[in-house]
Amino acid sequence: MCIVPFVLSADDGAMTPAVRTDALRKDYGRRTAVRGLNLAVEPGTVHGLIGPNGAGKTTTLRMLLDIIRPTSGEIRVLGSSPRRGGPGLRRRIGYLPGELRLEGRVTGRNLLRHYAEISGVVAPGAAEEFAGRLDLDLTRPVRALSKGNKQKLGLVQAFMHRPELLVLDEPTSGLDPLVQREFLQLVREARDAGQTVLLSSHVLSEIQQAADRVAVLSAGSVVAEGSVADLRLTAVRHVRGAVDSATARELKAELDALPQVRELEVADSGRFSAVLDGSPDPLLKVLAEHRVLDLVVEEPDLEESVLALYGPEADHA
Ligand SMILES: Nc1ncnc2c1ncn2[C@@H]1O[C@H](COP(=O)(O)OP(=O)(O)OP(=O)(O)O)[C@@H](O)[C@H]1O
Structure with missing residues (x-):
């Protein structure tokens, strides 16, 4: 019998995912941290893993790095099994652990030199460039660094060898908003570089x-x-505005009838506010029948949406 290997060719239009998990599971005794996780991360993209504390994010990322082993399921990272990929595979990955512990008298620069021996070729000046962009002083001993500065050092070691894959566990934790913005810029640049x-x-x-x-x-x-x-289409938007007071009651009845509209308040003056689930289209069609004096639709807060759908208060029935 001839077994034909399954190979994705370029003609398929589909690329081998940079990370793929199939039915991945991790049990700690009777506690299941990860249950049947299927994940596919396309090469050259930025993929976010979002979830509340205890959702299984760290456990998943650590299995990708072969720091812990799955109870069952399959993992492919850059086409290889993390278990068999060894140091060769590890060098193609930049990893920021969630619980970064950096101690000792060694300076940031010397610690990065040590990491460079493990991670492979680092272009001259690359570590300094990343440190500069994140506003990190590499001459200070790591034990004297604040939590945020340790996090920056962790980011520099993950990025500095320009790995094919970056696996970053809670990378923005401890970073102030300006540094967070620079970090996101680094992420976009990494993606643009493939x-x-x-x-x-x-x-x-x-x-x-x-x-x-x-x-x-x-x-x-x-x-x-x-x-x-x-x-974004399933997002929650906060809407407020005003219509001619003469049609305020009519507006209230019409908006009350829309399933997408919650927390509706319509004053006799015509001012109104509401929370809108999903597309703004039905609301706009109702408003179009009125004389609209003011309208503000706030940028959707995706976090609020996700928590509304899947958070502890959500109805999972
Ligand atoms: N070594 C361990 N032994 C026992 N249970 C563990 C262990 N590591 C993680 N867990 C449990 O597995 C579940 C998932 O934890 P994990 O750290 O992966 O979540 P997380 O999404 O990364 O959350 P956080 O943002 O809080 O780190 C949690 O219930 C956690 O208590």
């Missing part, structure tokens, strides 16, 4: 500007997956 980025966060708003796709994790499973644009 690198793949998989990063986790429990705060979607922090990464939504840089991520192409997002997988939402809850209790060890992916509960939603899609492009940031798709998520």
Whole structure:
């Protein structure tokens, strides 16, 4: 019998994912941290793994790096099994662990030299360039660095050898807003250079500007997956405005009838406010029948949307 190997050719239009997991599971005794996780991260994209504390993000990322082993399921990272890929595979990955512990008298620069011996070729000046952009002083001993500066050092070691794949566990944790913005810029530049980025966060708003796709994790499973644009369509928007007071009551009755509209308040003066789930189209069609004096639709807060859909208060029935 002849077994034909399954190979994706360029003609298929499909690329081998940079990261792929199939039915991935990790049990700690009777506790299941990750249950049946299917994940596909396309090469050259930024993929966000979002979820509340305990959702299984760190456990998943550590299995990709072969720091811990799955109970069952399959993993492919850059086409190889993490278990068999060894140091050769590890050098193609930049990893920022979630619980970064850096101690000792050694300076940031010397620590990075040590990391460079493990991670392989680092272009001259690359570490200094990343450190400069993140506003990190490499001459200070690492034990004297604040939590945020240690996090920056962790980011520099992940980025400095320009790996094919960056796996970043809660990368924005401890960074002030300006540095966070610079970090997101580094992520976009990495993607534009063809690198793949998989990063986790429990705060979607922090990464939504840089991520192409997002997988939402809850209790060890992916509960939603899609492009940031798709998520935006299911987003929660806050709307407020005013119509002519003469039609205020009419407006209230019409908006009350829309299933997408919640927390509606319409004053006799014609001022109104509401929370809108999903597309703004039905609301706009109603408003179009009135004389609209004011209208503000706030940029959707994806985090609020995700929590409304999948958070602890959500109805999972
Ligand atoms: N070594 C371990 N032994 C036992 N349980 C563990 C261990 N590591 C993780 N867990 C449990 O597995 C579940 C998933 O944890 P994990 O750290 O992967 O979540 P997370 O999404 O990264 O959350 P956080 O943002 O809080 O780090 C949690 O219930 C956690 O308590």
